[in-house]
Amino acid sequence: MTKYLFKRLLQLIPLLIGISLISFFVIHLAPGDPTNLFTTPNVKPEELARIRANFGLDKPVIIQYFYWLVNILKGNFGTDLLTGRPVVIEILERLPATLLLTGSAYILTFLLAIPLGVLSAVKKNSWFDKSVTLFSFAGMATPSFWLALILMLVFAVKLDWLPAVGMYTFTLKDSPWFIRAWDVCLHLILPVTTMTLVSLAGLTRYQRAAMLEILNKDYIRTARAKGLPERVVIFKHALRNALIPIVTIFGLSLPDIFGGAFIIETVFGWPGMGRLGVQAVFQRNYPLIMGIVMFSAFLIIIGNLLADLLYAWVDPRIRLGEKKQ
DSSP, X not given: OHHHHHHHHHHHHHHHHHHHHHHHHHXXXXXXXXXXXXXXXXXXXXXXXXXXXXXXXXXXXXXXXXXXXXXXXXXXXXXXXXXXXBHHHHHHHHHHHHHHHHHHHHHHHHHHHHHHHHHHHHTTTSHHHHHXXXXXXXXXXXXXXXXXXXXXXXXXXXXXXXXXXXXXXXXXXXXXXXXXXXXXXXXXXXXXXXXXXXXXXXXXXXXXXXXXXXXXXXXXXXXXXXXXXXXXXXXXXXXXXXXXXXXXXXXXXXXXXXXXXXXXXXXHTOOSHHHHHHHHHHHTOHHHHHHHHHHHHHHHHHHHHHHHHHHXXXXXXXXXXXXXX
16 A cells, blocks of 8 residues: 555656646637736837746746746745735635635535435435436536525525625624634535535436445345345445445546636635636736646645545455555
8 A cells, every 4th residue: 555655646746747737838828918917008018028028928938837847846836926925825825715615515515425325226216316316417407606696696695694705704803713613604605505516416326326236236135135134234235335436436526626616716705726716817827827726736636546545445355556466
């Protein structure tokens, strides 16, 4: 296991370099550059050239990438072109809010998807199964931004039960910690609900399909023939094997969660890394865009690595990094 983990960590280096190379060139293919934020139609050509030179935009893209990569290897992710602050500081300030939002939605999604999928498979063709199936197809067909706006309209505008935007209420910043914590929880409800409902639909179908396949295996029929209680058959013999495909989805769904966070954070005004990334794209803030891309890529790769390591726990037959004798 240690050898496998070390090998996978070494593979991160060329993978992250490849991601950075593609992202850097794609970003520079978009029309416009950061100088548009500091110039007017009446700016003189020599002043525009000076601004571009200060940002290093007068050099070929491949040279710009080389300088950027050298700085990254030194631990320097560049400077925010608007605020003048280090990109790392800008991202680290927003990262906890993004991890709180995406982590809450991620955990809640799997806590709901697994029991719903299992019950749907056990009660195949029942009203419960049909209801879950209908909900799943509706969820997969619903755009996250549309659902976010509907929830905001109903629960924040019409009913006025929950806050619509932001992470906290500014008037409560001097209140006791438990009041501020409760305020953050209230602000979390709508964005987490949106992300969970959109992600839950597909995962429930995966879990149902995996459970149905396991329930048709010979060893399940043998366990039932031995007179074991149905609860033992389902949760001890069937569920663990049915979780193997879900472990795969666990890692593969991380890009969807972080990709959805960019949309959800923008709609709900959540002060996280996703919203910062959207603002950076509109501003053509190249250093900040690249910093967010690399941080997101690193988190996603680590998530996929954790999913691979979970295989050995879910299925003892799998021994990562070990050769078969």
